[in-house]
Structure formats: structure tokens, C-alpha cells
Amino acid sequence: MSKMTIPLGPQHPALKEPVNFTLVLEGEQITGSTVNLGYNHRGVEKAAESRTFLQDIYLIERVCGICSHSHTTCYITCVEELAKALVPERALAIRTLVAELERVHSHLLWLGIAGYEMGFETLFMYSWRDREQVLDCLEMVSGNRVHYGINTIGGVRRDITAEQKKIILSKISYLEERTKYYVKLGTEEPTVLARTQKVGMLPHDVALERGAVGPTARASAVKRDVRKDEPYLIYDKLDFNLITHDTNDVFGRLVVRVLELVESYKIIRQVLNYLPEGPIAVKVPAKIGPGEAVSRYEAPRGEDFHYVKANGTDKPERVKVRAPTMANYPSVSYMLDGGYLADVPMVIAAIDPCMSCTDRAMVYDNKAGKVQIYGWDDLRKYGIEHYKKRGIDFSKM
Amino acid sequence: MTIDPILLALIYILIFPGFIFLTVYGLFLQWFDRKISAVMQNRVGPPWYQALADIIKLLSKEVIIPDACDTVMFKILPYFAIAAVVTAALLLPIWTDALCSFQGDLVVVIYLLTIPTVTFFLAGWSSTSPYATIGSMRVLTQLFAYEVPMMLSLIGPAILAGTWNISEIAGFFTAHKPYMLAQIPAFFVALMALQGKLERVPFDIPHAKNEIVGGQFTEYSGRLLAFFYLAVDMEMVVGAGLINAIFLGATLGTAGILGAVIFLAKTLAIVFLLTLTKVLMGRVRIDQMVRFCWQILAPLSMAQILFDIFLKFRLG
Numbered sequence: 084m085s086k087m088t089i090p091l092g093p094q095h096p097a098l099k100e101p102v103n104f105t106l107v108l109e110g111e112q113i114t115g116s117t118v119n120l121g122y123n124h125r126g127v128e129k130a131a132e133s134r135t136f137l138q139d140i141y142l143i144e145r146v147c148g149i150c151s152h153s154h155t156t157c158y159i160t161c162v163e164e165l166a167k168a169l170v171p172e173r174a175l176a177i178r179t180l181v182a183e184l185e186r187v188h189s190h191l192l193w194l195g196i197a198g199y200e201m202g203f204e205t206l207f208m209y210s211w212r213d214r215e216q217v218l219d220c221l222e223m224v225s226g227n228r229v230h231y232g233i234n235t236i237g238g239v240r241r242d243i244t245a246e247q248k249k250i251i252l253s254k255i256s257y258l259e260e261r262t263k264y265y266v267k268l269g270t271e272e273p274t275v276l277a278r279t280q281k282v283g284m285l286p287h288d289v290a291l292e293r294g295a296v297g298p299t300a301r302a303s304a305v306k307r308d309v310r311k312d313e314p315y316l317i318y319d320k321l322d323f324n325l326i327t328h329d330t331n332d333v334f335g336r337l338v339v340r341v342l343e344l345v346e347s348y349k350i351i352r353q354v355l356n357y358l359p360e361g362p363i364a365v366k367v368p369a370k371i372g373p374g375e376a377v378s379r380y381e382a383p384r385g386e387d388f389h390y391v392k393a394n395g396t397d398k399p400e401r402v403k404v405r406a407p408t409m410a411n412y413p414s415v416s417y418m419l420d421g422g423y424l425a426d427v428p429m430v431i432a433a434i435d436p437c438m439s440c441t442d443r444a445m446v447y448d449n450k451a452g453k454v455q456i457y458g459w460d461d462l463r464k465y466g467i468e469h470y471k472k473r474g475i476d477f478s479k480m
Numbered sequence: 481m482t483i484d485p486i487l488l489a490l491i492y493i494l495i496f497p498g499f500i501f502l503t504v505y506g507l508f509l510q511w512f513d514r515k516i517s518a519v520m521q522n523r524v525g526p527p528w529y530q531a532l533a534d535i536i537k538l539l540s541k542e543v544i545i546p547d548a549c550d551t552v553m554f555k556i557l558p559y560f561a562i563a564a565v566v567t568a569a570l571l572l573p574i575w576t577d578a579l580c581s582f583q584g585d586l587v588v589v590i591y592l593l594t595i596p597t598v599t600f601f602l603a604g605w606s607s608t609s610p611y612a613t614i615g616s617m618r619v620l621t622q623l624f625a626y627e628v629p630m631m632l633s634l635i636g637p638a639i640l641a642g643t644w645n646i647s648e649i650a651g652f653f654t655a656h657k658p659y660m661l662a663q664i665p666a667f668f669v670a671l672m673a674l675q676g677k678l679e680r681v682p683f684d685i686p687h688a689k690n691e692i693v694g695g696q697f698t699e700y701s702g703r704l705l706a707f708f709y710l711a712v713d714m715e716m717v718v719g720a721g722l723i724n725a726i727f728l729g730a731t732l733g734t735a736g737i738l739g740a741v742i743f744l745a746k747t748l749a750i751v752f753l754l755t756l757t758k759v760l761m762g763r764v765r766i767d768q769m770v771r772f773c774w775q776i777l778a779p780l781s782m783a784q785i786l787f788d789i790f791l792k793f794r795l796g
Contacts, residue, residue, distance in 0.1 A: 089610040097690040108614075111766060200690050202681050202763025208521040274682055274762040424614065425765045428690040 086114065089424075093122045097200060097428035100438035104431070108424060116419040118412055124444035131402040136162050136371055137236060139399065143389075144230050146404055147440040149192060152178075152185045153382035154389070154404065154440075155234045160315060160378040161391035162236055162399075166371045172317070173361045174238035179316045180354045181224060181233055183347045184251075187258065188217045189383035190340045190347075193435045194265060197337060200428040201278040206268065213261045216254045223247055238364025248355050255348050262344045269337050279334035283418040283430035286331055293413040297385020298343065299434045301327045302335030309381040321353050333426075333433040369397045382407055384435045406440035497574045499566055505744075506713030507531040509720075512748065513755050520759045531713070538706035546699050550606040554699075557599045557606070558707035564595035565714040572721045573647050573730040575740040584644045589722060590631055596711050597623050597677065600686070603708070604696030615695030618686040618766055619679075625770040626676035626683070629777035633669040636784040637726050640792055646722075650730030660727065662791065666784040667727045669777045671750070674719045675757055676773070678712060682761040683769055720747040720754075 087108045093101035101122035107115035127146055131139045143158045144151045156178055163170055191214040198206030218228045225231035225241060233239050269275055285295065290303035300307045308325050310318045326342045328335035372393025380387045385407030392401040411434040418430045446455040457465070467478050492498055510531040518525025545554055571585045571592075597619060604616025638644055640659065641652035653660055676683040687695025694700075697708060724730060724746045731739035764772070 087610060087613075089614070096693055110617075111614075198762065202684060202688060202690070203761065204517075204681070205521050205759050206762070208523060212522055272762075274764055277764055277768050278762055423765060423767075425685070425688065425691050 091427060097431065098438075099196075100436075102436070102438040104419070104427070106419070106424065106427065111424050113419055113422050113424060113427070116416050118416055120412075120438070120442055121444045122442070123439045124442045125439070128402050128404060131399060133398065135369065135397045136393075136399060137369070139402065140234055140236070141230075141232065143402070143404070144232065147406065147437055148229055149189050149437065150185060150382040150384060150387070150440075151230050152181050152233070153380055153387050154406075156182060156316070157378050157380035157382075157387045157389040158391065158402070158404075159234050159236060160380070161376040161389055162371060162393075163367070164376040164378070165374045165391065165393045166236065166367045168237045168365055168367045170238055171362050171365060172359045173242075174363045175316045176354050176358050177224075177239045177241075177243055177363065178234065179318065179321075180243070180251075180351060181221065181231060182316065183350045183354070184217055184221050184224070185231075186383045187344055187347050187351075188214055188221065189435075190344050191217065193340055193383075193432075194269075194337075196432050196435075197333075197429070200432045201275065203274065206275075210265065213258060216258055220251050220254055223250065235364060237367040238362070240364070242363050243355075243358065248358075252352065252355060255351055259345070259348050262341065262348070265344075266341050269341055275337075276334065278426075278429060279337055280330070280332055282333045282426045283422065283433055284331050285414055285418055287329075289417055290331075290414065293417060294410050295385075295414045296407050296410045297382070297435075298336050298339045299385065299411050299414060301325075302339045303331045304329040307386070309379045309386050313379055315378070315380065317354070317357070320357065321350055323350050323353075333429050336433045370395060371397070384408060384437060385410060404440075406437060408434065408437045408441040409443070411436070412441075492570065492579055493566070497569055497572075497579075499562075502566060502569055502714040502717055503710060506710065506717050507535065509716050509747070509751050510713045513716075513751060513758075516752060516755045517759050520755075535706050535710060538709070539703050541702040543702035543704055544699075546607060546609065548608045549699065553602060553606040555704065557603045558700075558704050558711065561596040561599040561711035562707055562714065564592045564599075565711055565718055568592035568718045569714070569721070571646065572718065573650055573725050574721065574743050575737070576731060576735040581645055581647045586634060586638060586644050586646050586649070586726075589646065589718075590634065593677065593715065593718065593722070594623070594627065596715055599711075600679075600696050600708075603700065604686075604698075607696070607699035609699050611692040611694065611698045612696055614692050615686045615698065618692075619696055621766055622676055622679075622683065622686060622769060625773035626673040626777075629669050629773050629781050630673035630677065632778060632781035632785060633666040633673065634722075634726055636666045636781065636788045637663055639785060640788040642792070646725050647730070650725045651733075653727070653729040654731075654733045657729070659791075660729065662787070663727050663784070665780050667723070669781045669784070670723050670727065671753055671757070672777055673773070674723065675754055676769070677719060678716055678754070680754065681758045682764045684763055685766050685769060688763055716751065716754075717747065720750040723750055 089106050089108060091104040091106055092098045093103050103119040105117045106113050127142060131142055134142060140155050140159060144155045146154045191210050195207040195210040198210065221231060222228050224243060224247060225233040233241055285303050287303050287305065290300050290305050295303065295305065296307065304327050306325055306327055311325050323346045326339050326346060328338050373395045375392040377390045387407055388405040390403035391399050394400045415431060415434060419427060422430060446457055448455050470477055494500060511526060511528055515525040545551055568589050570579050571589050601616045601619045604612040604619060637649055641649040643649060679686055687697060697705060700708060724743065728746050731742055734742060
């Protein structure tokens with residue numbers, strides 16, 4: 084059979100965000116694949132340089148629509164380290180609580196997407212319905228469902244009352260029951276097993292070599308979790324297990340995520356019972372630095388990494404974000420090769436991709452064979468020329 | 481006053497049990513399927529006129545025909561699909577015995593029901609876009625997988641009844657109701673094969689939207705797409721009617737309005753089973769589907785045939 088090249092994306096029902104996978108097919112089998120990024124580069128890092136440290140929290144929060152708390156906490160840890168602020172224990176505990184609620188919400192969302200990608204709509208509907216419970220908790224704690232805005236430099240903005248604690252505990256008990264059902268469903272339902280087992284294989288040594296992070300790595304039996312390796316917030320005081328699985332396939336990633344839900348419930352209970360008395364924030368001066376700091380954070384999708392350089396003013400000189408999806412892309416192309424076209428959505432969804440968080444753009448001159456650096460004026464000129472060719476003139480704006 | 485036979489034939493073909501009835505009942509079954517699955521999935525589901533509204537909306541949309549495709553083929557295929565399904569409906573017992581009934585009409589109905597699938601394949605193939613091409617190859621692969629178990633499962637009851645006439649098979653099972661229970665494995669095989677024929681979960685592989693967008697219908701739009709969807713809905717009525725006639729004794733010896741009510745009730749029950757299958761499962765891969773049909777469904781229906789032959793000898 085002749086080879087056929089089909090584009091998957093940037094607009095495709097399997098993808099929630101724009102990215103392009105070019106697949107070379109022989110019948111139903113994939114013989115080659117390339118990943119093309121850059122459809123949704125928003126220049127967040129550059130924009131962060133023109134805002135104050137405090138304003139940046141709200142910008143960084145919008146890097147991702149799911150792990151928004153992960154990004155702000157990771158960024159704020161850098162800033163607080165530079166400002167030498169002593170964050171109160173209660174604030175750290177509340178941050179941990181929101182972080183784990185966020186992990187629950189993200190993993191339930193993933194479970195739904197996985198169901199949808201394998202055509203199992205009932206699983207999608209059920210897990211998204213249950214996800215509403217944890218979203219309600221987050222809304223009650225922070226005032227928002229997705230962009231919580233609970234972090235501020237030096238602490239958190241809202242406290243947790245005894246009443247809220249009770250409601251969260253009851254909702255967690257309900258979710259724990261539901262999760263038991265999902266564990267049963269995920270490990271026993273024949274079509275789920277047929278679509279996940281031996282699909283998207285990522286052997287242990289390849290996962291290490293390609294630097295996979297998060298549940299993707301842990302499903303290949305890589306013991307890698309920042310919460311254990313380099314505890315931040317109050318994770319060193321908590322008792323939880325590092326979940327790994329050794330099947331190396333999409334099934335393993337499903338099991339790891341569902342079992343992590345159970346661990347998250349455990350953590351949430353411990354944090355709520357631990358919750359020390361005291362203030363929830365300290366004052367931090369607006370001008371910070373000079374100096375530079377990095378911090379690592381275990382987001383629901385894997386290790387998140389932030390770098391902040393301060394120069395003594397109220398604005399950062401450089402902010403660098405490395406979202407977990409970036410680290411998992413190299414593994415995707417390995418997993419796609421030799422697989423079936425029908426498994427592509429499952430394989431891509433299994434890393435829980437977040438294209439927009441991770442997007443990169445680079446201008447590469449093919450003839451000269453080198454990278455070109457564009458300034459703001461060059462970009463503006465390029466944009467105007469690009470649209471002029473299509474008959475729209477923006478030069479007078 | 482006697483009604484002109486030509487007028488009567490036209491009424492049969494166009495109104496009942498032909499085109500209009502199939503359209504209305506097909507759209508109703510589509511809504512029923514969607515509403516029931518919505519309730520099972522803890523959703524609200526569409527209002528009763530949704531299926532009709534969808535068709536009207538599609539009919540009013542512009543038809544876009546890709547430059548690269550075979551224009552004539554592309555345009556006439558939806559009508560072929562509908563014509564085949566309506567013809568098959570005339571051979572089924574609905575409110576009384578079938579309108580045209582002859583030895584071997586079972587085989588004719590099976591062949592007529594294969595025509596829509598072939599038009600789906602040709603539709604995808606003549607669209608020439610990569611998604612449609614892959615979709616149409618899957619349609620054909622799937623056809624070879626479910627068609628044989630489907631035929632084998634329908635042959636069992638025919639052997640037991642000793643006739644190839646659908647109405648006579650229905651009559652046999654009406655007279656010997658306990659034998660219906662002996663046909664449960666074949667009934668199950670026929671249901672699963674029908675699920676594959678109608679391209680529903682877990683066998684909606686040809687138009688799996690996460691993989692190949694719209695599959696064989698990717699390039700279709702407007703009126704032509706509406707007629708394809710209508711053909712699928714009608715196929716559901718005819719498929720459910722065929723299973724009703726072969727395995728459940730059709731009208732159970734009644735006629736007129738009571739017969740029609742029995743037909744509606746039993747086809748609704750069959751569609752309910754199809755919906756249940758759809759809700760309980762995810763989509764399988766094409767190789768898994770072929771394996772399932774050939775390793776489980778086909779041997780099961782073979783065993784049923786052997787059992788029926790044995791039973792036939794015992795009956796004498």
C-alpha cells in the first residue's frame with residue numbers, strides 16, 4: 084500500500100489546542116511523525132518583564148487554564164526567595180490544599196478526555212460531572228473555578244474557615260467513593276483495556292533518555308516526583324505514596340493518574356487537619372533583588388520549572404517558564420512511531436498535553452541555517468507585510 | 481369505491497410503510513436513542529424535535545462540492561442509499577405480512593441493506609481527501625467483518641423455519657413461540673452486527689471523529705449530508721424491523737393498528753438494546769473489531785446454525 088501523509092491539527096477534533104502532528108501512514112500504521120509547535124505563542128515571558136512582580140502573578144496564572152495554581156506557586160516561590168520573605172506556615176498549608184484540589188480537578192478532567200478520545204462518552208460525562216464537586220470546593224476557597232488568584236507575594240489572599248473545611252471533607256469523601264468506581268472501570272472494562280493496553284509504549288530507559296516527567300514518566304516506573312525529590316510548601320510534613328506503574332503504556336498512565344487521585348484525597352485530609360494557626364500573609368517590599376532564583380514544582384502534568392531574575396526594581400528582568408508538556412513532547416514522537424492511526428488521539432492525550440502553556444516560537448533561516456532574533460519592531464513589520472500580501476492593510480493603525 | 485392499484489402502490493412506496501413513515505420513525509428513533517443515552521449519561525438530552533430540526537437546518541445549508549472529487553458520483557450516492565433502504569422496508573412485515581413477499585426475500589433484504597454501506601465507501605472514495613479515503617477504507621474493512629456474522633445469524637432461524645421468506649419465518653415463530661428462546665445467541669450476534677452496520681459505538685470506527693474527523697462524510701455538507709444521515713436513520717428502522725421479523729415473530733399474528741403498535745414497541749426495545757451497547761462501551765480499533773467479529777460472532781452464529789439443524793431433525 085502506498086504511503087499517505089495526513090495532517091493532525093492544528094485544527095482537529097482530537098486536539099483541544101492548536102499543534103500539528105504530521106503523520107506518515109502505511110494503511111493504518113504510522114511509519115513517521117513530526118511535531119510542529121508555534122501556533123499559539125503568546126509571549127507571556129516577554130510580557131512579564133514589563134509588569135511588576137505582583138501584576139505578574141495574574142499574568143503567569145494565565146499561562147495555563149488547568150494548572151494555573153501550579154504556575155503561580157512556582158513563580159512566587161522564586162520571588163519570595165529573592166525577597167527573602169518568610170511565608171507563614173498557614174499560607175503554605177493553604178497553598179498546598181489548593182494545589183492538591185487542583186490536581187484532583189486536573190486528573191478528573193484528564194480521565195474525561197481519555198474517555199472521549201477512546202469514544203467512551205459515558206466515562207467523559209461521569210468524570211466531568213464529578214469534577215464539578217472539586218470545582219465547587221475551589222470556588223468556595225478562592226472565589227473562582229479556574230484562575231483562583233489565591234497566591235500573593237508573601238502568602239495567600241484568603242483564609243479557610245472551619246465551615247469550609249467541613250464542606251471540603253464531605254465532598255472529598257464523595258469523590259473518594261466515585262474514584263473507587265473509576266479504578267474498577269479503568270482496570271476491568273474490556274473496551275478501555277483494549278484501547279489502552281500495549282498502546283503508546285514508552286520503555287523505562289527511553290523515558291529516562293527523553294526526560295519524560297509527571298505521570299507519563301511514572302507510568303514507565305520512573306520514580307520522579309518533585310514533591311518527594313525536593314519537597315516544597317509543606318510536602319515534607321505529609322505522608323503520601325509515590326505512585327508508579329510498570330506497564331509503560333497508556334493503561335499505566337491511566338492507573339497512575341487514578342491512584343494519584345486517591346493520594347491527593349489523603350493529602351487534602353492531612354492538610355486540613357494540620358492547618359496551623361497564624362497570619363496568612365506577610366508584607367513584602369515592592370522592589371526585589373538583585374539576584375536570580377529557580378524553583379521546581381510538581382504540577383498535575385509533571386515537573387514545572389520557573390526561573391526569575393531580578394535587578395532591584397519592582398519589575399523582573401527575566402522570567403522563564405518551562406511547562407511540563409515541553410518535557411513530554413520528545414516522548415510523544417517516540418510513542419507514535421509504529422502505532423496505529425486509531426491510537427494517535429489516545430497517545431497524545433495520555434501525556435495530558437497543554438499546548439498553549441508550552442508553546443515556543445523560533446525564526447529559523449533555512450538558507451543561512453541559523454536562528455534569527457526578531458525585535459518588537461521587526462515583528463510588527465513582519466506582521467504588516469504578512470497581512471498586506473493577503474489584502475489587508477494594518478500599517479495605518 | 482375501489483382504490484386504483486397504482487395509487488395504492490404509490491401510497492405504499494411514498495407514505496406508509498415507505499418514505500414518509502421511515503423518515504418520521506427514523507428521526508424519532510434517532511431522538512429516542514439520543515435522549516435515552518443522555519439520560520443514562522446523566523445529561524438532559526435534546527428536545528423531541530431536535531432530529532427534525534437538524535435535518536431542516538442541513539437541508540437549508542449550502543452544498544459544497546470539492547473540485548477534486550467525482551461530481552456525479554458525489555451527488556447521486558445519498559439518493560442511492562435512501563432508495564435501497566426504502567426498498568428493503570417494503571419487504572418487511574410491519575403492520576401485517578410484508579407487501580411483497582416471495583421465497584428468498586430474506587436474501588434480498590440483506591443485499592439491499594449492504595447497498596448503503598457500499599455507497600458510504602464510494603462517497604468517501606470519491607471525495608479524495610485523506611480523511612475520507614481512510615474512512616472509506618475502514619467502511620469496507622468493517623463491512624467484511626460484520627456482514628458474514630449477520631448473514632449467518634439470520635440463516636439459523638430460516639433453517640429452523642424451513643423457508644427463506646421473512647413473513648413465513650415470522651409466522652413460524654409466532655406459532656412456536658418457545659423456539660424464540662433458542663435463538664438468543666443468534667439474536668445477540670445480529671444485534672452486534674447491526675451495531676456495526678449502523679456504525680455506532682463501539683463500531684463507529686469509519687467516522688471516529690477524534691481520529692479522522694468526519695470519516696467518509698468529511699467532505700459532505702448541506703443537503704447531501706442530510707440525506708446520508710437520513711439514510712442511516714432509516715437503516716436503523718429497517719435493521720430493527722428485520723431483527724424483529726426474524727427473531728421476534730414480527731406482528732405475532734395480529735394485523736392493522738395493533739400489529740403496527742406491536743412493531744413499534746418491539747423495534748423501540750431493540751433500539752434500546754443498541755443504545756445500551758453504545759453507552760456502555762468505548763470505541764474499539766479496526767483490527768480488534770475484525771477479530772471480534774470473526775473469532776466470536778461468526779463461530780457463535782455457526783454454532784447456532786448447527787443447533788438449529790439438530791433441532792430441525794428432532795422436530796422431523
